Amino acid sequence: MSWLTKTLTSSIGKKLLMALTGLFLCTFLVVHLIGNLQLFKNDGGYAFNNYAVFMTTFPVIKIVSYVNYALILFHAFWGLYITYKNRQARPIGYAVVKNSSSVFSRNMAILGTILLVYLVVHMSDFWYRYHNEALPYVKYTEQIASGNIETTPMEIGYTQEAKKVETVNEEAGTRTVIVKDLYNVVSFSFQNILLVLFYVLSMFAVAFHLFHGFQSAFQTLGWSHPKYTPLVKGLGVWVFAVLIPIGYAAMPLYFYFFK
Amino acid sequence: MTINLKVWKQKNAKTSGNLETYKVDQVSPDMSFLEMFDVLNEKLVQENKEPIAFDHDCREGICGMCSMYINGQPHGPLEGVTTCQLHMRTFKDGDTIVVEPWRSAAFPVIKDLVVDRTAFDRIIASGGFVSVNTGNAQDANNLAIGKDKADMAFAAAACIGCGACVAACKNASAMLFVSAKVSQLALLPQGQPERESRALNMVAQMDAEGFGACTNTGACAAECPKEISLDNIARLNREFLGASISSQEV
Numbered sequence: 001m002s003w004l005t006k007t008l009t010s011s012i013g014k015k016l017l018m019a020l021t022g023l024f025l026c027t028f029l030v031v032h033l034i035g036n037l038q039l040f041k042n043d044g045g046y047a048f049n050n051y052a053v054f055m056t057t058f059p060v061i062k063i064v065s066y067v068n069y070a071l072i073l074f075h076a077f078w079g080l081y082i083t084y085k086n087r088q089a090r091p092i093g094y095a096v097v098k099n100s101s102s103v104f105s106r107n108m109a110i111l112g113t114i115l116l117v118y119l120v121v122h123m124s125d126f127w128y129r130y131h132n133e134a135l136p137y138v139k140y141t142e143q144i145a146s147g148n149i150e151t152t153p154m155e156i157g158y159t160q161e162a163k164k165v166e167t168v169n170e171e172a173g174t175r176t177v178i179v180k181d182l183y184n185v186v187s188f189s190f191q192n193i194l195l196v197l198f199y200v201l202s203m204f205a206v207a208f209h210l211f212h213g214f215q216s217a218f219q220t221l222g223w224s225h226p227k228y229t230p231l232v233k234g235l236g237v238w239v240f241a242v243l244i245p246i247g248y249a250a251m252p253l254y255f256y257f258f259k
Numbered sequence: 260m261t262i263n264l265k266v267w268k269q270k271n272a273k274t275s276g277n278l279e280t281y282k283v284d285q286v287s288p289d290m291s292f293l294e295m296f297d298v299l300n301e302k303l304v305q306e307n308k309e310p311i312a313f314d315h316d317c318r319e320g321i322c323g324m325c326s327m328y329i330n331g332q333p334h335g336p337l338e339g340v341t342t343c344q345l346h347m348r349t350f351k352d353g354d355t356i357v358v359e360p361w362r363s364a365a366f367p368v369i370k371d372l373v374v375d376r377t378a379f380d381r382i383i384a385s386g387g388f389v390s391v392n393t394g395n396a397q398d399a400n401n402l403a404i405g406k407d408k409a410d411m412a413f414a415a416a417a418c419i420g421c422g423a424c425v426a427a428c429k430n431a432s433a434m435l436f437v438s439a440k441v442s443q444l445a446l447l448p449q450g451q452p453e454r455e456s457r458a459l460n461m462v463a464q465m466d467a468e469g470f471g472a473c474t475n476t477g478a479c480a481a482e483c484p485k486e487i488s489l490d491n492i493a494r495l496n497r498e499f500l501g502a503s504i505s506s507q508e509v
Contacts, residue, residue: 007503010462011432011472012496082472086430089364089471095265095278096357098331101476106429108474216475222497224490 012220014082019217021075026214026240028068029206033247040254044151045183046140052130052182053164076116083109104208105216111209118202125189130182134159138181144173154178190255203249211241260286260347262295263355266311272367272375278357281311288348292335293318293325295347312371318343320484323419326426327372328359333423333482341421341484361422363431365468378468379420379436385464386457387440389449402448412446415439417485424479424487430471435479437465438495439487445498455502462499 007013035055038047055061099106129135137154165178190196214236218224223232262283269276283299290298293315300310316324325342329335335345350356358372366374404412416439424435441458444450450457473492480489 003503003506003509007500010499011434011466011470012462012499013503015472015474016496016500082474086432086471086474089431089469090362090429091364092362094328094331094359094362096331096359098336099478100332100427100481101429101478105474105476212475219475219489219493220473220496222493222495222500224493 014078015220018075018079018082019220021071021078022213022217024071025068025075026210026217029240029244033244036251037247039183039186039251043149044140045138045181045187046142046149046151046177048183048186049138049140049179049181050164050177053179056130057163072119076112079109079112102212105212108209108212111205114202114205115209118198118205121198125195126182126185129185130180135180135182136184137178138184140177140179142175142177144168144175153181153184186251187255187259190252190259193256196252196256199252200249203245206248207241207245210244211237214240260288260350260352262286262347262350263353264299265355265357266372267359267368268311268371269360269368271370276368276371278359286347288346290347291318291343292327292329292345292347293343312369312373314373315343320344321419323421326361326374326376326421326423328361328426330357333361333426334421334484338481339484339486341419361426363422363425363470365431365433365470366422366425374422376420376422378470379422379433381468382433382437382461382464383420383440386453386460387444389444390453391449393449404447408446411490412443415442415446415487415491418443418483418487419485421484423482423484425470427478427482428471428473429476429478430474432473432479433465433468433470434473434492434495435483435487435489437461438491441498442491442494445494454498455506458495458498458502459506459508462495 001009008017035051036048038051039045041047055065104111134157136156137158137160139152139154141150141152142148143150160178163179166175168175190199215229215233218229218232223229264281264283265278266281267276268279281299283295283302286295286298293313296311296313303310314324314326316322318325320341320343323341325334327334327342329342329345334340334342335349337345337349360366360368360372361374361376363374365378366376369375418436418439420436422433422436425431425433428434441461444457445454475489475492477489480487
């Protein structure tokens, strides 16, 4: 065995892979949230739909997104494998257990499995449909001088080769953009109370998973210091376990109650 | 006091065991938990029954031999205390107390509450020492060691190797033990020559013994009778990953 495989297959190395992939996924959560905040813009989905085109066509983003999918799967199944191995370390359990650790830290695999199920639903709701189904198109007509945007849904059955068709009419001083109306799909999906509930509850799983996971990743990396550990723990709790899940949960709730 | 006990009885490593119920009368609140077991065993011997096997030695909290998992916690409900220093005044008259052995694939039960902890010895033998003879105690300050480092090394060296960390951990991980042993030497000048190989070899031996991986739940440090800090685990991760990257071994 080379030193690298020996390191990465040791108990600490296995956890190192969990920590590094987990922290990468944390950065993804931040980027994904910031991008999706465009859903809250009251522009008929103009910003969001253009953003969706950019995210699915720009080559660098495409590469990063496939790396991201691979790392999600790796993090999930590697985590389940470690959990399985860890269970083998105690073949006979205790009759009575009084735990002195947090309930989240003990159930990372269960929370992670909930998140994996959530991701399958989430990807098939939007990612799969955006890529593979005949979605409605929408036309945005922007007055270049004033910046006013007029939204007109395209007739049912309309389709186009390119993801985004942009034409400028210099005489009228307008620019028209025709794109797939993912915004409409999101808005429509979140009229279903069951889906909204599922999304909101899943964000609790995100919160609990990151409540332990974020600071745990730093501990695994050996990052423990009286100056910086409080910062890491604060970030993990207030940003990753509170702010980000609230931001995500706000989206289905916004569409259900206000759209 | 009268105490009802449910104690794990197991003939040997090959058979399976079960919880058996005992009643101990006239327990003094000032008895230690082990003395209560002595009283029970004396009674069992007089009744021509088999006494309960349990580990103990110094009975003053420094040897690391006692190892009972009491009501779901290693060394019982008190913090920073071994079973031998747990007194019956902690419990109430008529309480039922469940006593089990450490549970870990790496610590097989020898008999009743006695488990085989030689896995720890093999981990120490794989690198938890300094090979060179450091001679007699030197004059103070001959070897400059900062007070902060000395204190951290001493806190890590307080580990008595009882295995409560393994017993408490949901993964039966030995990381707190190994991290304390690696830390105490990594922090001191005498430990430097073998610093890299120590971290690499002790972790390899820990994995070979069948202990689980650390998931940073913190149960080990919470239950440790010597209150070894989780910072040691972070240090072990640093030592191991650093040594993996920088050691000359290919």
